[in-house]
Amino acid sequence: MSFLYPFTVSISRVSYASTPTEGLAQSETSVLTNAPANIELKRDKGFSAPAGFPAPTNSSAPMPDWIVSVQMTAAVAALGMNAIQDGDEVVDQNGRRFKVDAAFYTPLAWQLACTPYKPNA
Numbered sequence: 001m002s003f004l005y006p007f008t009v010s011i012s013r014v015s016y017a018s019t020p021t022e023g024l025a026q027s028e029t030s031v032l033t034n035a036p037a038n039i040e041l042k043r044d045k046g047f048s049a050p051a052g053f054p055a056p057t058n059s060s061a062p063m064p065d066w067i068v069s070v071q072m073t074a075a076v077a078a079l080g081m082n083a084i085q086d087g088d089e090v091v092d093q094n095g096r097r098f099k100v101d102a103a104f105y106t107p108l109a110w111q112l113a114c115t116p117y118k119p120n121a
Contacts, residue, residue, distance in 0.1 A: 004038060004071075005071045007093060008036060009034075009035055009070060009091065010030070010032060010033045010090070011030075011031040011033075011084055011091075012088065013028070013029045014027070014089055015027050031084060031088060032076065035073065035075070037068055037071065037092070038069045039066060039067070039068050039069075040069075041065075042065040065101075066098060067114070068110075068111075070084075070109055070110040070112065071108075072106075072108050081105045084100065084105075084110055087100060088100045088103070090112065098117055099117045100112050100113070101113045
């Protein structure tokens with residue numbers, strides 16, 4: 001962990017498959033674990049804060065959008081340019097969950113535009 005990347009995040013891909021006995025089954029595949037990252041507020045988007053996130057002082061205040069920058073370590077670079085995809089789930093060391101809306105690969109870091117994770121959304 002460094003000053004520029006004070007958080008650690010794990011990223012997983014959730015997929016759903018229809019099975020004859022269980023109906024809709026969910027499977028989760030780990031993409032990356034305990035990678036150094038920076039998480040910052042980007043802008044307001046226009047939703048209410050979900051459980052576990054700081055509530056705005058004004059209940060009609062918009063829900064923030066977040067940028068998660070995953071440091072380009074050797075392990076992260078080895079995954080390749082298509083490792084993190086839109087729709088993947090990011091979990092930080094505090095248990096906050098984010099859904100990746102857009103993933104962008106740069107030589108220094110993965111830039112992930114995220115929203116707080118809301119199941120079934």
